[in-house]
Amino acid sequence: MYLQMLKSLNRLHPRAWDFIQLSRMDRPIGIYLLLWPTLTAVWIAGHGSPTVANVLIFALGVVLMRAAGCAINDFADRKVDGHVKRTADRPLASGRISGREALTLFALLVGASFLLVLCTNAPTVGLSFGAVALAFCYPFMKRYTHFPQVVLGAAYSWGIPMAFMAANETLPASAWWLYLANLLWTVGYDTYYAMVDRDDDLKIGVKSTAILFGAADRQIILGLQLASLVCLLLAGLAFGLGSGFHLGLLGAALCFAWEYRSTRARDRTSCFKAFLHNHWAGLLVFLGVVLDYAMR
Numbered sequence: 001m002y003l004q005m006l007k008s009l010n011r012l013h014p015r016a017w018d019f020i021q022l023s024r025m026d027r028p029i030g031i032y033l034l035l036w037p038t039l040t041a042v043w044i045a046g047h048g049s050p051t052v053a054n055v056l057i058f059a060l061g062v063v064l065m066r067a068a069g070c071a072i073n074d075f076a077d078r079k080v081d082g083h084v085k086r087t088a089d090r091p092l093a094s095g096r097i098s099g100r101e102a103l104t105l106f107a108l109l110v111g112a113s114f115l116l117v118l119c120t121n122a123p124t125v126g127l128s129f130g131a132v133a134l135a136f137c138y139p140f141m142k143r144y145t146h147f148p149q150v151v152l153g154a155a156y157s158w159g160i161p162m163a164f165m166a167a168n169e170t171l172p173a174s175a176w177w178l179y180l181a182n183l184l185w186t187v188g189y190d191t192y193y194a195m196v197d198r199d200d201d202l203k204i205g206v207k208s209t210a211i212l213f214g215a216a217d218r219q220i221i222l223g224l225q226l227a228s229l230v231c232l233l234l235a236g237l238a239f240g241l242g243s244g245f246h247l248g249l250l251g252a253a254l255c256f257a258w259e260y261r262s263t264r265a266r267d268r269t270s271c272f273k274a275f276l277h278n279h280w281a282g283l284l285v286f287l288g289v290v291l292d293y294a295m296r
Helices: 002-010 015-020 029-044 052-076 099-119 124-141 148-156 159-168 175-196 198-204 209-239 244-260 268-294
Strands: none
Touching: 002 099, 015 052, 015 244, 029 052, 029 159, 029 175, 029 268, 052 124, 052 159, 099 124, 124 148, 124 159, 148 175, 148 209, 159 175, 159 209, 175 198, 175 209, 175 268, 198 209, 209 244, 244 268
């Protein structure tokens, strides 16, 4: 139903579907992976009772900034996506959208996100510039370093300190445990994603942690995921979270174990499924936080 609704927008403009694909609105997995840790921070920062305004601001901000990130990513990759099997038909790579149009969409989405941030407070507005800088820089990192996934993790985690600043106009040191946990988790699941394209990336010279980790990829991903859980445990101790939160962490751990087992063959399909599966891990951690506060 969701995809049918998006495709119906073509009735309003014949090129609407091209821009929907550019912003990946037809593939909401990236929204989920960004949304759950952001809402987790919103809930903790609000002591289990966040304001409706903050929930809406950060939820809509996730959708807009993820779409902006996709637009600038495809602009950066417009000359290489055509050589990768999975991305050859993207709107920029296939010529259905121009580079200027992609940059315009990026600017419009960032502008809309900034209007949302203006509804918070001055310190949060100041932090928002870091989010834009990371979103813009990430797509170009794969040309120069094997760690573009780390930059993505930093970008995908930036909503966490912003959530605390929006709620309390202060940033407790313990919030950085949440930030680090999400960064490590993002590097892990995006390495699964990069494993899907590893053969093509090696041919065209694009770098990634999947290439850097080599034969130890799955073991390192599992190590990153476990380290993420440790950071979440430390954050839980700092914020006084209890059994509900720990139940969520257990669910996430089971998700990580399934992903490790299911990717033994390292084929494209299983690696992509493992990447998608991380949505459930993030959701379970968020639900654990909500449950923990609800039980009090």
